Amino acid sequence: MTDKTMKAIWNNNLDLEDTAVPAPGPDEVLVKVTAAGVNRADVMQREGNYPPPPGVTDIIGMELSGVITELGGDVARQGRWAPGDEVAAIISGGGYAEYAVVPVGQLMPIPAGMTLLEAAALPETAATVWSNLVMEAGLTAGQTVLIHGGGSGIGTHAIQVAKAIGATVIVTVGSEGKAQRARELGADRVINYREQDFAEELENSVDVVLDIIAAKYLPGNVRVLAPGGTLVIIGMMRGTHGDLDIGALINKRARVIGTNVRRRPLTGPGSKATITDEVVKNVWPLVEDGTVKPVISATLPLAEARAAHEMLDSADSVGKVLLRP
Incomplete structure (x- = not known):
């Protein structure tokens, strides 16, 4: 049996290839993929800027939903999971495929009331948002x-979770369509970065910043932090080297944290297994009662992965883009 997979070629193309179906290790399961979420990190990996951790497949894809087959x-021997179980999962690679192996500690049940397709929009976003906004x-x-x-x-996703926690939520966006959707999801204030300087608007007033931009926004992010505030950097869309005002950071008693989910250990303190347990415990109930809803911009066939990547930069795309084998 072969497994159709989307493999990244470092010339920025995405090629669909047939390979052998992977075999699960002792602490893994094999999942028949229903859908895989598309993430900014996938684009970076395709471009050769974010290689998978050592020993991980070079097949792109860090989240999925599907059905356990093996x-x-x-x-x-543990008896917790069985073939036929519907699951969602975070993985370090391999999601853009018909079958993927998943470490058991990174499996999550499907939230009640969710379809398998909808559930594919949740694993990476939920793990990233909860681990960084709350745990970090x-x-x-x-x-x-x-x-x-x-x-x-x-x-x-972060807008909805932060509102559920009881925080005041401010977001930056680049289009009116995205601004309107952010308001509908509960954002208290929306700043169009093409028209306003967020740092000037928010100076010394923000307790937590969740940042996917990195270097370009570093000075402004430190500027908006309130005393005791925390900046969490989870992406590198606009560079990896920036100017950091150490004096301002010290005077504010602020913290700057750089983190991701992909390179965390499988188990132990701060691990992927710990994060998935926390997500199931704290986020899944919010999904099941409708407080947090998956936002899906589009669902495309696996063969159109390149188009899915391009959608991430579209002014019209709001929320997750999914791929179906």
Whole structure:
């Protein structure tokens, strides 16, 4: 049996190839993929700027939903999962495929009331948002959070989670369409970065900044932090080297954190398994009662992965783009 996979070629093309179906290791399961989420990190990997961790397949894709078809030996002995179970998962690579192997600690049940297709929009966004806003930055009710990229998959999910926590939510966007959708999702204030300087508008007033831009926004992000504030950088869309005002950081007693989910350990403190447990415990109930809803911009066939990547930069695309094998 062969597995059709979307493989990244470093000339920026995406080629659909047939390979052998991967075999799960002792602590893994094999999942028949229903849909895979498209993320900015996928684009970076395609361009050769974000290689997978050592030992991980070069097939792109860091989140999926699907049905378990095979259990590794240790997983079978544990008795928690069985063939036929519907699951969502974060993975370090391999999602753009008909079949993918998933470490057992990164499996999550499908939230009640969700279809398998809808669930594909949740794993990476939920893990990224909860681990960074809550587990890293400690966002609590009454605080103010600034979310850059409010129309992205991360942004649309973060707005809803932050509002559920009880925070005041400010977002930056680049189009009126994305601004309107951010307001509909609960954003208290929307700043069009093409028309306004967010740093000037928000100086010394933000408790937590969730940033996907990096270098270009670094001075402005530090400027908007309130005393004791936290800047969490989770992306590198606009460079990796920027000017940091150490004096301002010290005077504000502020923190700058750089983090991602992909390169965390599988188990142990701060691991992917810990994050998925926290997501199931804290985010899934919000999804099940309708407080947090997946925002899906488009669903495309796997063979149109390049078009899916291009949609991430579209002014008309709001939320997640999904691929179906």
